[in-house]
Amino acid sequence: MRAHESGLPDALFTDPYAADLAGEDGFRLLERYGNPGVKEFIAIRTRYLDEAVAGASGQVVLLAAGLDTRTARMPWRPGTAVYEVDRPALLEAKEKELAGLGARHGCERASVPADLTGDWPSALRAAGWNPGASTLWIAEGLLFYLPEAEARALVGRVAELAAPGDVLAGDLLSHQSMVSEFSREGLRKLTEDGCPWLFGTDRPEDFLAECGWTPVEVKCPGEPGASFGRWPWEPLPREVEGFPRNFLFTARR
Numbered sequence: 001m002r003a004h005e006s007g008l009p010d011a012l013f014t015d016p017y018a019a020d021l022a023g024e025d026g027f028r029l030l031e032r033y034g035n036p037g038v039k040e041f042i043a044i045r046t047r048y049l050d051e052a053v054a055g056a057s058g059q060v061v062l063l064a065a066g067l068d069t070r071t072a073r074m075p076w077r078p079g080t081a082v083y084e085v086d087r088p089a090l091l092e093a094k095e096k097e098l099a100g101l102g103a104r105h106g107c108e109r110a111s112v113p114a115d116l117t118g119d120w121p122s123a124l125r126a127a128g129w130n131p132g133a134s135t136l137w138i139a140e141g142l143l144f145y146l147p148e149a150e151a152r153a154l155v156g157r158v159a160e161l162a163a164p165g166d167v168l169a170g171d172l173l174s175h176q177s178m179v180s181e182f183s184r185e186g187l188r189k190l191t192e193d194g195c196p197w198l199f200g201t202d203r204p205e206d207f208l209a210e211c212g213w214t215p216v217e218v219k220c221p222g223e224p225g226a227s228f229g230r231w232p233w234e235p236l237p238r239e240v241e242g243f244p245r246n247f248l249f250t251a252r253r
Helices: 002-006 018-033 038-054 088-100 120-126 148-161 181-192 204-210
Strands: 059-063 081-086 108-113 135-139 167-173 214-219 246-252
Touching: 002 018, 002 038, 018 088, 018 181, 038 135, 038 167, 038 246, 081 088, 081 120, 088 108, 108 120, 120 148, 135 148, 148 167, 148 204, 167 204, 204 214, 204 246
Parallel strands: 059 081, 059 135, 081 108, 135 167
Antiparallel strands: 167 246, 214 246
8 A cells, every 4th residue: 555655646655665675475465455445544644654763863663663664754852663473474574575675765764573462671672772861652553453352462562662752653443443344354354364353443542542652643544634635524523433543643642
């Protein structure tokens, strides 16, 4: 989806590595999951978090970094250190692919091979992360793949590690997305492919607060600051039930 967006004349960002990282399997999955609104949301989410990252200085931790390429495709403030946390095999495969593409990283960068259900904080510290320095934490496309208890534990653990003033930015899925008839077919495909959505909340502000964070903003696609001219529909009021909904959030410790 990042490759698709990068090819548009009014692209919200450019990711020159996305097509190669996606490969044939990625484009096959794009066809399988490319329902109305999905491409638009991924483009908006990427741009929203790009803007959060662009304003960061000090340290940035990408939780479940996956095939993220921000270290190579974005400009960075001098001295910024980025820590990519994910499973070892994935990080190794991405590193090899990016090296083959001649990617050059514009920041200090460290891979942190760790499972987020394990002792990943120790691996993060071992990679050089400084718990006393300011950190931007990014949880992109992650929390709805975890059972609620694990999602709460992870966000709460980050709050325990964070210094006062640290920022957490990412996205959440609404509970309505888990039960809406409009999500049924997509949920079936995700389950068939072994990556079902497991958690959503219609009260994202409460979720963040209960996990130790103070919400700064929570936006739905189409709202000011979460549209970028890409979302073609009017955002529905929160009290309207029965429709899937995504949230983009920024919170402070």
